[in-house]
Amino acid sequence: MKKMIDYSVYLVLDPELCGGLDGMLRVTEAAMAGGAGVVQLRAPQWKKRQWLDAARALQPLCRQGGAVFVVNDQVDVALAVGADGVHVGQQDLPVAVVRELMGPQALIGLSVNHAGQLAAVPSEADYLGLGPVFATSTKKDAAPVLGLAQLAGLAAATSLPTVGIGGIAPANAGAVFAAGVDGVAVVSAICTAADPAAVTRELYALKGHTA
């Protein structure tokens, strides 16, 4: 399955920006219709019962829509719902531990914020989130902004698939793809869009796909 993943538009669901679970389901359906190939649930402000309820609804929805469903940080929630994968940051559980818990088939992503972290990426990681590319308001403990030049340097220095994340929207996504990443991870530009399917389609086309 992993080889078939289309990282071009990687939706990161924020419950506040989406307006709760119903909004997340609506945004997910629309984004998949627009071409999103990966959907991540990220809700650091939530207790686990909320994570579980949301993940239980999102996993089958994503499977039906052909997208990979990834849980941020909470490996127990991912295990409980049989999620396709987990995305972790540098302060979360180590990738090797996540791999052991999730098994060989799971998709495991790791956030990388600078070259030092890139040099230390464990072999168990399947893809990398590189960022923040631009300034972002949706992640409160974000690392310093990379900018496009550093993003290009990181993307060139790894053989793993990469997605840029942080402040990416249709207006700047073309430049992000030009930096050499395989996809753009997008939070607010899709979650808060009046037409999330249209925005996703626009982002998808910017990679050079015929949308």
Added chain:
Amino acid sequence: MKKMIDYSVYLVLDPELCGGLDGMLRVTEAAMAGGAGVVQLRAPQWKKRQWLDAARALQPLCRQGGAVFVVNDQVDVALAVGADGVHVGQQDLPVAVVRELMGPQALIGLSVNHAGQLAAVPSEADYLGLGPVFATSTKKDAAPVLGLAQLAGLAAATSLPTVGIGGIAPANAGAVFAAGVDGVAVVSAICTAADPAAVTRELYALKGHTA
């Protein structure tokens, strides 16, 4: 193993009150020397890497000292270190889900704050934490205070082992035991004690053990 558990003094480790990981290890050793039979790691302010590092150190220490080691809320961390058990609250993963993830041998505890929750305790729970018995400053999202009369009512209404929690110290622990619980779960009275072993021994004796 579950039948041999001595709930009399149940230490809940708070990293801030203990002074970080080194302090938690020191307090744990002392409390076990004083008779603590269960040790729980609870660090809601921590990222998972910190949880993992602490749990990796605490699990073997507890095993060596004859105490059961329980992780609060983070089932993935418990799985990663092979912890003896998990304690969950009402907004955490459901007990049935925790049981499925942790397996039949794990000790699983559930916090219960009122009679309605007691009536809904899943069959997969091994013991209950009843509280808050008194006002507490160590849990920011605590439920309304039970008091001793309500505590006694809850303890009498279940066949599961129970521990009281919330504001318990040597000065009031005798009354808590008199309410019918099997143990007292203690945070600050042990974590901040000049002599955690002595305080634990004092609490242990208040149950009626010959200390």
